[in-house]
Amino acid sequence: MFEGREPIYHQIAEAIRGEILSGALKEEDQVMSTTQYATTYRINPATAAKAFAQLVDEEVLYKRRGVGMFVAPGAAAALRSQRREAFFAERLEPVIREAALLGLSTSDLTDYLASHATTGVSTTAPDQTPEER
Amino acid sequence: MTGYRLHTDNLTVSYGKTTALTGINLDLAPDRIHGLLGRNGAGKTTLMSVLASLRRGQGTVRVEGQDPFENEAIMQNVCLIRESGDLLLDEKLTTNLSFLEDARPRFDRTYAESLMATFRLDPAKKPQALSRGQASAFGAIVGLASRAPLTMFDEVHLGMDAPARQRFYHEVLHDFAEHPRTIVLSSHLISEIAHMLETVTILHEGRLLLSNEADDLHVSGATLTGAAEVVDRHATGQQVVGTQDLGPTRQVTVFGDLDEAALAAAERDGLTVGAVPLQDLFIHLTDTDRAEEAS
Amino acid sequence: MTAVTDAPATGRSTPQWRSALHYLLSGYVYMLTLWFWAIALPVVAIIMFIIGQNVDEVTSSGIAFTHHGALWFPFSIAIILSVTYLPIHVANGMTRRSFTRAALAVNVIVGLLNATIATGALLVEREIYHAVGWVHGGTDGSGIAVFNGGVLVYLLGLAMLFIAGQVSGSLIGVAYYRLGGIIGTVALPLCLLPLAAVGLLGLGQGEQWNPWSWTADLAPWGTVVAVLVVIASAGAFHLLVRDIAIDSKD
Known part of the structure; x- marks a missing residue:
């Protein structure tokens, strides 16, 4: 995991994009929380948050306040x-x-x-x- | 924001005639996980000792803008976990927890006890009855449950076995996410903690070698692998910090302000351009014997 | 999960030296003091009972012998506190200043406590001696009554001696920790000054201090000097501790 030369958060974002493309993550599916992602892959929570922020910017994910992150419709x-x-x-x-x-x-x-x-x-x-x- | 900001200005520390740290200028932002790396004797423990007010240096040290030395309000919120333990040796672990609960304003006893169960420590045992791994685990518990705005772990997980270390990393990340604070991790097991770090500070022979964002550091290094002469052609002009030959194949590690276009060209010429794991970069930058040999 | 159990972030209400004092007294000193007397008093009673079976008339106090223990036992505890507790105290985020305060407070409290228990035991012993017709005299066998100079003066003298002993112990411990084995040993006589001053000068009134009648009356102002020496030593203790470096290997 994370063996590429790009910054880690790029690689995380790319991995999530890949999961959406492959259908492993479907529209309106909840993605892992920053904390879950950080502890699962043993990465800094801020790095995971950066990746999620990037995907929210790209409208691949969207945030539901107090609930978590979800795959955007049409992503x-x-x-x-x-x-x-x-x-x-x-x-x-x-x-x-x-x-x-x-x-x-x-x-x-x-x-x-x-x-x-x-x-x-x-x-x-x-x-x-x-x-x- | 609960974590402390760290700052040193021209910090020098000597033990009698030996100088452990020379002119350290360091800034570490609050609420992040910082990695403090260095070979044995590089001065990591000394730096953390000064931040924890265990000793004094020359120059300026500021923790959350204040001189921490003998500063009750700061010291109680700065927790340095050392392998030596700093425990009441003839008291049970549970008594030690009570002592810490008194000493640390944010100590979370409930969390400490749940961690005791996680790491399977018997609260009725005394510190001297613990194995090395158990002693390390207890140190980790103390550091986590103290919830100190500045928490430093000095090689604390070296004594743990691999599964215990995994639990430790998990707890650090989880508790940090829930209760942000400034954490400094010092370890020789760099590959295990590399991605946990937001910044990396490397000390070498008492001096500050670098202190960077981990992301920036990650993109500042690359390996070029392929036929020796092709590799050499592409490596010229870049800062080469390491070279390794395996038969006709050569791998060089370049580090610094890399020319991405040149790297892309290298790839087009059939070279494999790879990332440099932090541990490798650390070895290249601090292995002075080899560096001198090469130059 | 853990967010619910967030500890109050507002900081402590008790100053550090008070929580350290609380720990030292409860975990360490009360236990050790009470254990000491729980052993010392029955032992004295048994010895005196055996002596009483074989001797017609006892002329020296048995309890007075426990003064040695009540002096040197806390003395050694004071050394241990400086050598082993100080680094733990500072490494767990407490100031050196708060250690100095707590350690000196322990010295005074334990000194007074031991002196009070010893004097109380002597009073009980005196009643028993009178009841069985013995002479409640000092340990030198001179026949001069233990409380010749008055019970309160005796109590104060004893407290001074015990406190001075512990201040000496605190100083010795910190001198060894800070200065190392060789200089620490060289500094031993200096560190023992409080004890020497109280023993030789402050307790010089031979008549009221039968247990140590060898402490001749060296000077009429001895007590004042002795008290000043103890205070100066407490000051030296503070100076040695206030910027002490806690060991770290690197």
């Missing part, structure tokens, strides 16, 4: 559309660069994608496919 969809925008630039770009270094042609890539998509849906690819409809 998953909003995150997904953000991710889609970023996907090509942040994820695919490096792959294409790497492919170029390795001398793979565009058709090699499209061939692979075409064949992988048919097998992938039924067997692997657990990340994003289930809720993609």
Whole structure:
């Protein structure tokens, strides 16, 4: 846990976003309190609070006074559309660069994608496919 | 806000001819968990002793804006837990708790007793009958239940076994969240406490090496791993604090005001750019023998 | 959960020296004082009973022998308080000043307490001696009555001696803690000054102080000097304690 180079609170926020995208946290679900989060992951409560504050700012979470933090309605969809925008630039770009270094042609890539998509849906690819409809 | 703010200005402490601390300028904000790190003999215990009014130094020391030495209002609210215990040795633990209840204005007896149950300590036992782990646990209990606006733990959990340490960390975080106060944690088990800390202060050979936000420190370090010549090419211009070779693969640790664009370029060139765990950073910065060897 | 049991944040109502005094008296001194007398009095009674079986007429007080114990036992406790209780006191957030106050208050209270119990026991003993026809004399066997100089003077003299003994003990303890073994030992004679002053000067009225008749009347103003020495020693104790460094290893 928390092995990345980004500040810990970024990593926590990212982990919660991931849980929302995967469906582990659903809209209107209550998320752990700062204290619970801090003691569970053995991190400073202020760090956890910072992550939550960031997610509230992004309207991924919202606060119910005296009760706790909840996943905002539409959070998953909003995150997904953000991710889609970023996907090509942040994820695919490096792959294409790497492919170029390795001398793979565009058709090699499209061939692979075409064949992988048919097998992938039924067997692997657990990340994003289930809720993609 | 209940925690105390700490400030030292040009603090120097000597024991006879040996100087334990030299010119320490330190500011620690209230209501946070601060890490105080240093190798043996770096001066951590001395610094905490001065803050706890166990001894006096030259220079300025301010706890919540006041000189703590012989200041009844401050001293009663400053709790330093040392491995030595500072307990009434020939009195039962429960009598010790009563003594502390008198000494510490915010002492929570109910909480102390629930912690005694958590750590499975028999209140009828006397301190000298405790094992090292139990003695450490009792120290932790005293520090937690005192709820002192400044609470310092000096290697207190070293004697505990791993499960007891987990319980200790859990209690510190939980009670800190419920009752914010200024906590200073000093430990050699850095990897275990790294993410609990909001700030990190490192003492080295009696001097202040750094005192930073933990987040800032975290992003100030990076490891570059890959083929030696590629690594070297990308490491030039950055402050290298450590180098390790494993066959043709080299890992350098860079630290300081890092050039993120350069790191991204390194990644594009096939290097693995990783985070530097606090413990590794600490080792790189304070392992003087190795640093001298390298230079 | 724990938020409900939040302790009052307003601080203490009792000053630190009072809570320290309370602890020292209840946990330490009453117990030790009462234990001491609970052992000493029956032992004296048994010894005197055995002597009475074998001797026609006893001419010296048995109780007076307990003065040695009532002097040196609290003396050693005072040393222990300086050496072991002082660091615990300060490390648990209490000021050195409050320790000095509490320790000196303990010295006075325990001195008075022991002197009162000893004098009371002597009074009872005197009645028994008179009843069985013995002479209630000092321990030197000179036949001079224990209370020759008056009961109250005896009580005060005894209290002074016991208090001086404890002040000496407090000083010795703190001198060793602060200055270390070698200098502490060198300073021993200085630390024993209160005891010496009271023993040699303050109790110099040979006639009323039969138990220690060897303390010759060195000076007519002896008592005043002795009291001043005890007060000065209490001052020295304060000076040694007030900025003492509590051990830490690093």
